[in-house]
Amino acid sequence: MPRFYFDVREGTRFTSDEAGLELDSLDAAEYEAACGAAEIGRDQLPKGDTRDITVEVRDEQGQQVMTVRVSMEVCRSAPLPS
Amino acid sequence: MPAAPLIRKLEQFDRISDAERRLLEQAVVRQRAAAKGEDLAREGDRPSESLFLITGFAARYNLVRTGKRQITALHVPGDFVDLHSFLVKRMDHGVMAVTACTVGVVPHEALRVISETQPHLTRLLGVNIAVDAAIHRHWIVTIGRQSALEHAASLLCELFLRLQAVGLTEGHSFKLPLTQAELGDCLGLSTVHVNRVVQELRAEGVIVWRGETVIIEDWPRLQQIAEFDPTFLCLESEPR
Known part of the structure; x- marks a missing residue:
């Protein structure tokens, strides 16, 4: 089975994946990246330090094969005229 | 025996x-x-x-x-x-x-x-x-209401004290023969997220995790991150 590596980028913070994961397809890699991005987003986005999380997926040759990004946008509405 | x-x-x-x-x-x-x-x-x-x-x-x-x-x-x-x-x-x-x-x-x-x-x-x-x-x-409290980082720190605190109680630690180091996937299955997290929190604990100088050995470099900080209170482990001997 091919091995994929999942690096995580949050603003200026970068976490590289040295171990990787054996997965049977690119679809499985996409699901793993999406779960990771969504979970990290759940933890980190409400803190407001960073507005998006990107998981960058590499193959065994070090070639980037996919990025998955989650972001949060907060829009405060204008106050109603009194 | x-x-x-x-x-x-x-x-x-x-x-x-x-x-x-x-x-x-x-x-x-x-x-x-x-x-x-x-x-x-x-x-x-x-x-x-x-x-x-x-x-x-x-x-x-x-x-x-x-x-x-x-x-x-x-x-x-x-x-x-x-x-x-x-x-x-x-x-x-x-x-x-x-x-x-x-x-x-x-x-x-x-x-x-x-x-x-x-x-x-x-x-x-x-x-x-x-x-x-x-x-x-x-585990329910940590899984439901703590961040992944806090939760992972809590699990390491728990295992350290439990292993220490049975004489299976050396100083602040212990064997933790879990893969990242197994750790993810404990924490309810994807391996991508597990890797991120383990790397954060390492980068902050709180732990070293090499092969199957975990060394707690900063025990007070690890407990502080986890908000760890060992009462639930019932580690005090008393008449029961």
Whole structure:
């Protein structure tokens, strides 16, 4: 089975994946990246330090094969005229 | 002496008399080896014996329909992995050997005799089950209301203290033979997220994790990150 590596980028913070994961397809890699991005987003986005999380997926040759990004946008509405 | 790790574990809770010690030694009728990955019990089983770990790590787990696994408890030497099967009869979860294990076998019949003749020993076995439940409660709180970083830090604090209590730590280092996928199954996290939190604990200088060895570099900081209060582990010996 091919091995994929999942690096995580949050603003200026970068976490590289040295171990990787054996997965049977690119679809499985996409699901793993999406779960990771969504979970990290759940933890980190409400803190407001960073507005998006990107998981960058590499193959065994070090070639980037996919990025998955989650972001949060907060829009405060204008106050109603009194 | 196969009963030694079990006796040591029960001695965490209260003093054990020589007569009680002999009864526990007699209750362990044999020991057996289990290979890494082997099921010690399966969901749906009706065991007639309870098992405790002499060496190795085991995990209680449940599978959901998608094939995903949640590990609901980790067990270290001295722990019964299914003492409750004596009372509840049918297993509502599986138990797997996370590493190669040696287990001590205690027939339910021996537990029945102890429960009918040894009130103090029976209370200590009750404490054992109560602490298993306290650890489950602790995991629910961390899984539900703490960040992944806090949760991972909490699990490391818990395992360090439990292993220390049975003499399996060296200074602030201990063996943790879990893959990132297994750690993810404990924490309810994807391996991508597990990798991120482990790297953060490393980058902050809180832990070093090399191969199967974890070294806690900053124990106060690890406890602070986890908001760790060890009360639930019931590690003080007192009359019970």
